[in-house]
Amino acid sequence: MTNRMILRFLSLADNVGLARVAVAQMAGQIGFSLSDVEEIKVAVSEAVSNAIIHGYQGREDGWVEVACSVAGDELVVTVEDWGVGIADIAKAREPAYSTDPERMGLGFVFMESLMHAVVVESAPGRGTRVEMRRRARVGALSRDVQ
Amino acid sequence: MTIVHLLHGPRLVVALKGDLDLKSAGELRQALDQLIDRFPDRDLIIDLTEVEFVDSSGLGVILGRYKRLSARGRSLQLTGVRPPVRTVLDLAGIAKLVTISDHLPKSPVR
Numbered sequence: 001m002t003n004r005m006i007l008r009f010l011s012l013a014d015n016v017g018l019a020r021v022a023v024a025q026m027a028g029q030i031g032f033s034l035s036d037v038e039e040i041k042v043a044v045s046e047a048v049s050n051a052i053i054h055g056y057q058g059r060e061d062g063w064v065e066v067a068c069s070v071a072g073d074e075l076v077v078t079v080e081d082w083g084v085g086i087a088d089i090a091k092a093r094e095p096a097y098s099t100d101p102e103r104m105g106l107g108f109v110f111m112e113s114l115m116h117a118v119v120v121e122s123a124p125g126r127g128t129r130v131e132m133r134r135r136a137r138v139g140a141l142s143r144d145v146q
Numbered sequence: 147m148t149i150v151h152l153l154h155g156p157r158l159v160v161a162l163k164g165d166l167d168l169k170s171a172g173e174l175r176q177a178l179d180q181l182i183d184r185f186p187d188r189d190l191i192i193d194l195t196e197v198e199f200v201d202s203s204g205l206g207v208i209l210g211r212y213k214r215l216s217a218r219g220r221s222l223q224l225t226g227v228r229p230p231v232r233t234v235l236d237l238a239g240i241a242k243l244v245t246i247s248d249h250l251p252k253s254p255v256r
């Protein structure tokens with residue numbers, strides 16, 4: 001089974017649910033369990049929310065693109081924005097780090113805990129691209145063996 | 147997001163229905179803060195029986211209310227936590243701060 005999808009939408013909070021449901025649907029096509037799909041939805045929600053809140057900082061006219069592919073037993077999701085970008089990616093990925101005092105800084109922690117691999121590319125003033133992978137039929141996620 | 151509150155013994159119970167994410171976070175924060183102020187001497191129970199999705203934006207609202215309440219010597223409990231919601235709570239280590247139960251506590255007999 002091989003399938004691909006590209007979804008492009010404006011940076012509105014209403015679209016976070018749309019993105020996670022679309023990816024969940026594709027994950028279901030390659031045999032992820034229901035509880036796996038729930039975890040994938042959280043990771044997608046975090047990346048898309050970040051694009052909207054941080055990437056576009058409340059602007060509602062920015063594009064967010066979610067690309068999703070399933071091939072064999074692997075799901076690959078990329079979430080991209082053309083917003084402000086991240087100056088220090090390592091810092092941004094630290095648990096409890098947030099540039100917004102109202103937020104918890106757990107978005108990247110959730111993405112890393114719930115997916116097998118997370119790659120972040122970003123340039124200040126250009127935007128951010130987060131790529132996340134998860135296999136349907138490999139063993140425990142790292143958090144299970146810690 | 148549907149938000150329904152009721153008084154249960156000495157506690158304020160707020161039952162939520164819907165996804166707890168970026169879209170619902172602002173509305174939920176406002177509603178909970180209003181209720182916390184309106185019933186200033188009550189502990190809060192948030193009933194998540196009809197909540198199937200929570201991410202860090204939703205969790206932030208819950209944790210923020212915990213901080214407001216505990217600053218006033220009041221407690222927060224979560225009830226009706228479903229397995230996918232539990233996963234997110236566990237990743238964030240919420241159980242160290244907030245009591246999580248499957249069911250509402252029995253109302254004291256008067």
Ligand SMILES: Nc1ncnc2c1ncn2[C@@H]1O[C@H](COP(=O)(O)OP(=O)(O)O)[C@@H](O)[C@H]1O
Pocket residue numbers: 046050051052054055056081083084085086092093097098099100103104105106107108109128202
């Ligand atoms: N798409 C993005 N564009 C710009 N900055 C981002 C983006 N995603 C994450 N960041 C930065 O990384 C920090 C940490 O992100 P995260 O772990 O999701 O925590 P939170 O969203 O709670 O701040 C954010 O506070 C923000 O500064």
Ligand SMILES: [Mg+2]
Pocket residue numbers: 046049050106107108202
């Ligand atoms: Mg985030």
